[in-house]
Amino acid sequence: MENKSPFTLHNSSSECGARRGEVKTKHGSFQTPVFMPVGTQATVKAVTPDNLKEMNAQIILGNTYHLYIRPGHELIEQFGGLHGFMNWDGSILTDSGGFQIFSLKELATITEEGAAFRSHLDGSKLFLRPEDAIGVQESLGSDIMMCLDTCIPYPASRDQAGEATDLTTRWAKRCRDAHRKRDQLLFGIVQGGMYADLRAEHAQSLIDIGFDGYALGGLSVGEPKDLMYELVGEATPHLPENYSRYLMGVGTPEDLVEGVWRGIDMFDCVMPTRNARNGTLFTSKGKITIKNARYREDKEPLDERCNCYTCRHYSRAYLRHLFQSREILSYHLNTIHNLHYYLNLMAEIRDAIEKDSFGAFRKDFYGRLEHE
């Protein structure tokens, strides 16, 4: 079952766990640490693939649950998979649908066999086994597939966490066995709740099965920030150095810096895109709430350090006007800016690790935020 790892480690920080590497996929390689914009319904909301290319996005994330429900994976497969359907020729990672099903709460029931749930669109009854999660992702044709996992609520007892984690291991084995299209990579997901020892054990169980990369799941689910950082820091030493490490669903710009510091290579989060649509914009000095009256006559760009399309062409006053007027262009320009901010932050992080100056970079990053 063991593959050659798709991950190549270029260099490691002498100060911390940070790593500079790359992951090879059937659509080329992407450089790590990397942030993956979220494209839930076969589109990164409010931007085109051309916009994503301009901001140097390397890999995006698709949500298996949503695509399975609408328009359906069989339809997407007819169009050359998700790449062909949505016109994106970079890499794509698809989640397994587990987290979304878990989020349906009363609409979902987990059994040994799989997850029974109801569509959030029409209430129809559906059942997803680990084998189905792989089949659907193979139809979608993603570069990186994720195992179906069970998510553990926060807080959860040790027994509850242990049981869910053991089930995730059995499902991971079934995903591995179901995996046919070997040009699509398959990552395992480390659970274990907030119990570091459970996470260490679970990591070893997944390594024994053998995957193309390893993710940390079930974090950023309501626990204190310090606890998340602690668990990430304790988990990464249990993951193989020669495979990529993905911290799922995380997070803020600070979370990315702290995750990289602790040895994480890959991140995804809806925060830059969702906040853009809510008018919360990231800058090197901190967040801006664009509807604020203080920006009414502000001729400056969102961030003087930013060279995105939005900052090169528009004032804060114009962006405030668009947001107040609920213009679609507001969502488009805000999303371009926020994603550019995240992707540029990762490019700067990669550069700093290459120069083995990530500690100084991190200090500057917080220093700029504190000046606000």
Add this chain to the structure above:
Amino acid sequence: MENKSPFTLHNSSSECGARRGEVKTKHGSFQTPVFMPVGTQATVKAVTPDNLKEMNAQIILGNTYHLYIRPGHELIEQFGGLHGFMNWDGSILTDSGGFQIFSLKELATITEEGAAFRSHLDGSKLFLRPEDAIGVQESLGSDIMMCLDTCIPYPASRDQAGEATDLTTRWAKRCRDAHRKRDQLLFGIVQGGMYADLRAEHAQSLIDIGFDGYALGGLSVGEPKDLMYELVGEATPHLPENYSRYLMGVGTPEDLVEGVWRGIDMFDCVMPTRNARNGTLFTSKGKITIKNARYREDKEPLDERCNCYTCRHYSRAYLRHLFQSREILSYHLNTIHNLHYYLNLMAEIRDAIEKDSFGAFRKDFYGRLEHE
């Protein structure tokens, strides 16, 4: 008061009233016949100025009423006018606000002095005199300003139409007198309701005052299509050949072809942008309602004759999926297509007039539609 005309007539059709010309503005020249995308609130909804450039938009329209209400013309003036505020370096025509105020119905009262109305946003009382309409448009810095006119409902008695038309003449004179920034052109608006003789008289009154171009207002307000075409055909011979002629708020692709046939040079309409957001898409074979189930697995582009960004990259099935999922990208891609359709139609019309083959073009245009 008489200016040199900003319009240059290049050639006229030997078959009909169609003309090929250009209008010189402070932002360059635009080629006619031309369609002007509508940018109500300092943005053409759902697209960027770069998108507009890619589809060869030459001039766009801004709505004075909306900009006066929000964010205010004084604010926009501080940003180098509408051009600087919204980052558009092509030409801009602004309407006078008259039509929008008229559309407020019970919120508006017309007197000799001007129009009293209430803001549709917060109900505040406002009063716009003809002189104010010019002042606001001078602050906006548009290339072409329109006189404040009174709109005539359909149907209207001859007396009602006559009175409103006479008031429009008096207001037109006041607009002419108030006009200070002479690098901004000022167009008069011919009213007269559905009475061809009133329109002919009114045209002469406006010519006597002297404007940089002449518009036909108060059409496409509910009257039968044939009546509109008839009134346009009867009005254009009363307009000076060496000035451009603008048919306001019109219309469908067929209306553009028929308007050009009768000697119109300029058009604007919300139809391509509004229909895009409603999922109604224009093609050379007719309209497509993209939510229709027949497009669910349709691998073809919207229009095989179209080379817009949307048609070069996306299937009808994908566009249907985006529309059904209410994704912002749906509005963006649909708007790019519909505006491209309109602008390309006008480019083809200009080409046909240059070759003096507009009659054949018109026949082909309808022939393709009929094959659907």
